[in-house]
Amino acid sequence: MHTITTCASLDLGQAPTSTPITAAALRIGGLTRLTTIDYPGELAAVIFCQGCAWRCRYCHNPALLDPDAVTAWSWATILAFLKQRQNLLDAVVFSGGEPTTQHALAAAMTEVRELGFKVGLHTNGAYPDRLRQLLPLLDWVGLDIKALPLDYPAITGVVGSGTPAWDSLALLLEAEIAVEVRTTIMPGWTPAEVAQLAQTLADAGVTHFALQACDTIHALDPHLSTPPALATFTAHLDSGRFTHFTTRGI
Numbered sequence: 001m002h003t004i005t006t007c008a009s010l011d012l013g014q015a016p017t018s019t020p021i022t023a024a025a026l027r028i029g030g031l032t033r034l035t036t037i038d039y040p041g042e043l044a045a046v047i048f049c050q051g052c053a054w055r056c057r058y059c060h061n062p063a064l065l066d067p068d069a070v071t072a073w074s075w076a077t078i079l080a081f082l083k084q085r086q087n088l089l090d091a092v093v094f095s096g097g098e099p100t101t102q103h104a105l106a107a108a109m110t111e112v113r114e115l116g117f118k119v120g121l122h123t124n125g126a127y128p129d130r131l132r133q134l135l136p137l138l139d140w141v142g143l144d145i146k147a148l149p150l151d152y153p154a155i156t157g158v159v160g161s162g163t164p165a166w167d168s169l170a171l172l173l174e175a176e177i178a179v180e181v182r183t184t185i186m187p188g189w190t191p192a193e194v195a196q197l198a199q200t201l202a203d204a205g206v207t208h209f210a211l212q213a214c215d216t217i218h219a220l221d222p223h224l225s226t227p228p229a230l231a232t233f234t235a236h237l238d239s240g241r242f243t244h245f246t247t248r249g250i
Ligand code: SF4
Pocket: 052, 053, 054, 055, 056, 058, 059, 060, 061, 065, 096, 097, 098, 124
C-alpha cells in the first residue's frame, strides 16, 4: 500500500513568519489527563499534537497525521486544564503525530514550564534543527529510532527519513538530555537484525532503550503480518549494554 516520497514534499509545518507564533496556534488532537507510563517516573498529562510528515506502516494514530484536521481541542482548553492540575501533575508530555512539525511547539512548552511542569517530548526526530532549538525547554525525550538509517523508508514511506532521526539522536546524546530510545518491531525483521540495531544504539551511547511490540490490528497498513513475540527478539540482544532496558507489549 505504500508510496515512497521525499521529506521535503511532506514538510507540513507552518512557514516561520516575522510575527511570533503563539501557543494558541498549536493544533491539538487529544489529551490524556493522567498517565504514569509516558514520562518515566513522573505523573504526567499527554498532549497529542496534530500532523506528521511520515506514514509509518505500523502507525496506530492515523487520526493525528493530518495537520489540518478539525478537532475539538484548543490551547486555551489545555491551559485551563493544566492550571487545575498544578501541584498534582509533575510533567506534561507533547506527543503526536509529530509535535516538532508545528512551529507553535516552543511557545506551548514555554507556557507549560511557566506553570511549573517538567516538559517531555515524544518525537520521531524528523527535524533535528527544530529539536536543537527546543533543547533548553526539554527535561526528557522519548525518541523513536525506527531502524538503521537505510531501513527507514521501508517503514516510513519517506526517502531519507533515517538521516534526520539519527542526527536527532546524536544531538540529544551530545546535549546530555535524558532520553529513552524506542524501537517498534517491524514485521519481517529477524532477531539478528534487531540485535544489530540494539548494538548500534549502545555503541552510539544510548543508555535507555525500549523495545515495543507492533500493534498490527490498528496499523495504518492493514496488510502487515504479526511479528513473533518480543521474547523472540530480546533473547538475542545484549540488554546488559543498557542501563535501563524495557519491553512494551507482548
Ligand atoms: S508512527 Fe509516528 S512517525 Fe510514524 S506516521 Fe505515525 S505519528 Fe508519524
